[in-house]
Amino acid sequence: MHILLTRPLEDCSEMILKFKSLGHQVSHLPLLVVEKVNYDSVNFPSFGGIIFTSANAIKFLDLKGIDKKILCFCVGEATEKTARNNGFQNVIAAEGNVENLKELILQNFDKKDGSLIYISGETVSTDLDQQLLKVGYNVKRIVNYRTSHNKNFNEEFVKELKLKMPDIVYVYSQNSAASFLNYIKLQQLESLWMNTNLMCIGEKTSSILNEIKWKKIFLFNPGEEEFLLYKI
Structure with a gap:
């Protein structure tokens, strides 16, 4: 084949x-061509959980200053594997789509446990942070990469x-x-x-x-x- x-x-x-x-x-x-986007410094200890909807979000993230025991939500298996390979220990993964990921966050992260930080690319198919904000979560989105068409x-x-x-x-x-x-x-x-x-x-x-x-x-x-x- x-x-x-x-x-x-x-x-x-x-x-x-x-x-x-x-x-x-x-x-x-x-x-697509993937390239890093510079972002403002982040006080990671102030967040109770971190969200990744792609492996690229992890690859282009400065991992210094992040407690790898932080509750880490990943969209699927490939992203989960990248997270674990980079030392994240407390990882929960969905089955490859953002809707499932949202449900996992709702089930496993209480609003009272603090804020979430969402690391993503410039273009996303679903505004996960906006959906979580609408149901009362405190979410900060950081864009750390962008994709462009390969020519x-x-x-x-x-x-x-x-x-x-x-x-x-x-x-x-x-x-x-x-x-x-x-x-x-x-x-x-x-x-x-x-x-x-x-x-x-x-x-x-x-x-x-x-x-x-x-x-x-x-x-x-x-x-x-x-x-x-x-x-x-």
Whole structure:
């Protein structure tokens, strides 16, 4: 099976090795460039819990001055793994979506236990901090990275792609979907995806790519990528 992965290499290198070990052909098309954003200094001891909705939020955070025993909420398995690898000990993880994460916070963090700090990228699909504020939580959001559309693509890659179109492509965000659609149109690939299964995180992400004719569209949570191979 030919699989196309679209995340930055550091976010999908393990998956590339995994899929190759299973005998699949893997192509890599990084749709987004991730860069650090400077932020004001934070008095972390004044917060009772910390929220991460991506592994990048942890990667670009200055971890000095943070008590790693702080209650740490993560959106999914990949973010949880990054948190634990960086020393966080008291981690609670959702199943890959923000709605589940919100419910976990409501169940496990009492408003009386203090304030929450939410570390995120500049663009988010769900305003988690605003939702928590509406139900009475004290939440401070810090933006420490941003993503932009990758514009540096290898021309040889397009030629190789046309020779053997992927059976599956994984797209992880609305921003990635917009970048992918732009890439498809720029390279005049619109009519070549009818035998490709599109795997998207959430309906909002898949809706951006609805104008392209796919074999099927599946919705998934991070961590389910290998499982999806057996659904098609």
